[in-house]
Amino acid sequence: MTNTDKLQPSHIDIPQAGQQAQPEEKATILVTGATGNVGRHVLALLVAGGHPVRALSRAPQAAVWPAEVDVVAGDLADPAALDAALTGVEAVFLFAAPGSGPAFVAAAQRAGVRRVVLLSSGGVDDDAPVQDGPIAAYHAELENALRGSGLAWTFLRPDVFAANTLMWAGQTKAGDVVRGAYAQAAAAPVHEADIAAVAVAALTQDGHAGQIYRLTGPESLTHADQATILGRALDRPIHYAELPAEAVRQMMSAHVPGPILDDIFTTWAASVGRLAPITTDIEKVTGRPARSYHHWVLDHATSF
Ligand SMILES: NC(=O)c1ccc[n+]([C@@H]2O[C@H](COP(=O)([O-])OP(=O)(O)OC[C@H]3O[C@@H](n4cnc5c(N)ncnc54)[C@H](OP(=O)(O)O)[C@@H]3O)[C@@H](O)[C@H]2O)c1
Structure with missing residues (x-):
């Protein structure tokens, strides 16, 4: 028996002289x-x-x-x-x-x-x-x-996707006011690229089986805060004008089914006056802190 025989388990193919090692498939x-x-x-x-x-x-x-x-x-x-x-x-x-x-x-x-x-x-x-x-x-x-x-x-x-605020794009193209429900509804909006980075780690690496990752942005922001940050990132003064919830519900009902709409409005109402919980799961999995809402706006500036 040669030294090589002793060190290598039998199921590994050892390249012979003149043979190329194949990259792992x-x-x-x-x-x-x-x-x-x-x-x-x-x-x-x-x-x-x-x-x-x-x-x-x-x-x-x-x-x-x-x-x-x-x-x-x-x-x-x-x-x-x-x-x-x-x-x-x-x-x-x-x-x-x-x-x-x-x-x-x-x-x-x-x-x-x-x-x-x-x-x-x-x-x-x-x-x-x-x-x-x-x-x-x-x-x-x-x-x-x-x-x-x-x-x-x-x-x-x-948590809520930062991308949800793309629904404001029509309003920001037309002016500097975003009209919507619950100015003080709070969440920790998360960049879709951060969710994807966690997904790719879990798809391609060991150690993620049975894990539940709670993915949030780095800060709790109200709708009004998001409008302000949007304006700052776009170098324009954008502000959020609160409309009665029922009026907004009526407008959104053209695109969103009733039970889902009820759910969204219940969540918004319940979050008023609260801080959204922040987690560090994005950083734990990817090694990089979660991207901010400001960062997200810069990545999508042309949409607004
Ligand atoms: N938006 C938020 O704030 C938020 C927060 C937390 C969790 N989520 C969850 O994240 C998921 C994605 O949400 P999103 O709003 O971002 O959706 P989205 O980007 O609009 O993506 C929906 C995608 O799913 C595909 N799809 C839809 N129904 C399908 C079906 N029956 N079979 C195969 N493909 C289907 C569509 O692809 P094709 O049209 O090409 O088939 C589309 O690419 C949802 O489960 C949502 O509840 C969203």
Whole structure:
């Protein structure tokens, strides 16, 4: 027996003289919600990292995709689409399509998927016997389907996305006032690129299975604070003018279903006069502090 025989486990192929060592082959990762706020960053980071990536979209023709991405058409609400999307996939970034948990889990088990990173919601409360409102409820259903699945899951529970303020863009293009409900509603808005960076760490590295990450921005801000910061970053004096909640609810009801709208308004009302909790999970996972709302505005200045 040679020294080399003693040191090397038998399952490792030892390159012979004149033979090139092959770089380690990376496993395919499926990104769902790949055209969304977070999913598009997950996709870009994985491509930049040299990972083979497949993207699932209900309308792939409506988006422009990086050349490296294998794009498949499909809806998470349609179990028939899942087997093809999951073939050869090791890890999945999962958008929480309401009610899709059991069919997704069954398809992932059939396909031999190992890891699932779920984009859940900061509204999910582990101590509540019943989740408070439909948004927390359908995200909790997805989490519960994964918990009992034997798959290595990681749950990302973000606070509100800084990107929600893109709904102010029409108003800031027309003037210097943002009109909306609850000027003093508070949250810790989080940059979608930070959520994506945590997701990519959990998709590609060991040590994140069974973890629940609560992802917040670095500071508690009211709607009025956000409007002020938006103006400062754009070098214009923008301020928030509070309208009666019912009037705003009426306007938003054209685009948002009633039960979801009720949930949003209940959350806003309950947060008035409170400070939003801040976590350091983004820094713990990525090694970099969470980006500020000011940073987010600079990244999206052309939208306003
Ligand atoms: N906005 C917030 O403040 C906030 C806070 C915490 C958690 N969240 C959660 O984060 C998630 C993303 O929210 P978002 O508002 O940022 O969404 P978004 O960017 O609009 O993304 C939605 C994405 O999901 C895909 N999608 C939707 N339904 C699908 C289905 N049935 N099957 C397959 N793909 C589907 C869409 O892709 P295609 O159209 O290409 O299929 C789209 O790319 C949601 O679960 C939301 O509840 C949001």
